[in-house]
Amino acid sequence: MKKTLLYFSALCAAFFSQTATAAPKSYPYKVVTTVGMITDIVHNVAGDKAVVDGLIGEGIDPHLYKPTRKDLIALKGADIIFYNGLMLEGKMTDVLVKLASRKPIFAVTEGIEEQEGYVLSDESQHYDPHVWMDVQGWIAATAVVAESLSEYDPKNAAYYEKNAAAYIQQLRKLDAYASEVLATIPEQQRYLVTAHDAFNYLGRAYGIEVKGIQGLSTESEAGVRDIELLVDFLVANQIPAVFVETSVSDKNVRALIEGAEAKGHKLEIGGSLFSDAMGTTGTYEGTYIGMIDHNATTIANALGGQAPAQGLNGKLTPSD
Structure with a gap:
């Protein structure tokens, strides 16, 4: 499973290098995300520069989710795509690999899996993708979104960085609250x-x-x-x-x-x-x-x- 993820990450990186010059043709550009937690980050960081379409809504289990025809149309029409990674969207992997040759696709957990000891796994060495349960992990994901949007739309990089900083400030307050009440x-x-x-x-x-x-x-x-x-x-x-x-x-x-x-x-x-x-x-x-x-x-x-x-x-x- 880990080897599969690393292969997929490397494959997307290779494909994205071919489309690195991609940039918005107009505003707002279209972002498609997988789970709601990612949708929320992108809403906060992209602001009015993008329209964000989240595929997997409330009460839906992403582990078992299979993309519908409507989802495939949305993914093909997206200017940029964000997904979780760590095999959360396992049933979407084939679709994302195919699209990675045509448009920028980013995993919000990019880099986290490289931090020694951070990513959890089970006895079968399957990654635990639920990084958002640790607010510090989602702070790292927010930074990835800001960096990725800045790479895609460099002329608005300062705007994305400012929005991300404001959102991260709220997340730090949330992290402190969770720590306090659970203690x-x-x-x-x-x-x-x-x-x-x-x-x-x-x-x-x-x-x-x-x-x-x-x-x-x-x-x-x-x-x-x-x-x-x-x-x-x-x-x-x-x-x-x-x-x-x-x-x-x-x-x-x-x-x-x-x-x-x-x-x-x-x-x-x-x-x-x-x-x-x-x-x-x-x-x-x-x-x-x-x-x-x-x-x-x-x-x-x-x-x-x-x-x-x-x-x-x-x-x-x-x-x-």
């Missing part, structure tokens, strides 16, 4: 159990042990024995809550609750977390900052910590 969780309860392994970067960054029922990709299946072992862990450690994800079925999480109940331990659903997709477009949770604010606030309060109900900026939608 209030009692040490013996700092266990985050969710549907799949999307939160390992969050766990490493903010000091929480993470356990996913499924693996890094939702294509993996959880066996009965996996559920049983996790139930035993939850009961033994008296963990108060587990979490569902907005883009993943809650079937396995419900199985944990039923298994814990059978052993005399009441396990609550601590809330619904945004993992591979943000909230509804047009809402605060439909932004990257709102997504992470929601997750950090929800996790802290459900596991015995303290966080303001409306989050960092007082904008979170009240829970039912």
Whole structure:
């Protein structure tokens, strides 16, 4: 898997060298992105110089997503494309490789995989693509977007750099908030159990042990024995809550609750977390900052910590 990614990155780099002179023919130019978290970065950095079209919206799992005919038309019509990389968009790889000979395509995780020890992987050496769960990782991605747009449209480089700096300032505030509220969780309860392994970067960054029922990709299946072992862990450690994800079925999480109940331990659903997709477009949770604010606030309060109900900026939608 790692070799595949490195090959793809090298292939795109080789193709892009042939189109390095590409530049906007008019404004706003068209940017196409894959997941919403990237769409949000590009909106903030590109400003009014570009129209941004995100392909994978709220509640949709990018691990299983196959590009539609409409997506293919959008990708072919794009002036520039941004994707996550680290094999998140595995089913789009062939399309991106073909397009890389004709237009600039950038992975926002470019360079991150070269930082020794930063990129996580599972026992099978599959990359963990969920870098956005660590705000510092998404700060690095924002810098990549600004640099890439400046390379594509050099006459507006100062504009992109200014926008990126303003956005990164907000992200640093978000990072500090997540660190602060998650640190209030009692040490013996700092266990985050969710549907799949999307939160390992969050766990490493903010000091929480993470356990996913499924693996890094939702294509993996959880066996009965996996559920049983996790139930035993939850009961033994008296963990108060587990979490569902907005883009993943809650079937396995419900199985944990039923298994814990059978052993005399009441396990609550601590809330619904945004993992591979943000909230509804047009809402605060439909932004990257709102997504992470929601997750950090929800996790802290459900596991015995303290966080303001409306989050960092007082904008979170009240829970039912």
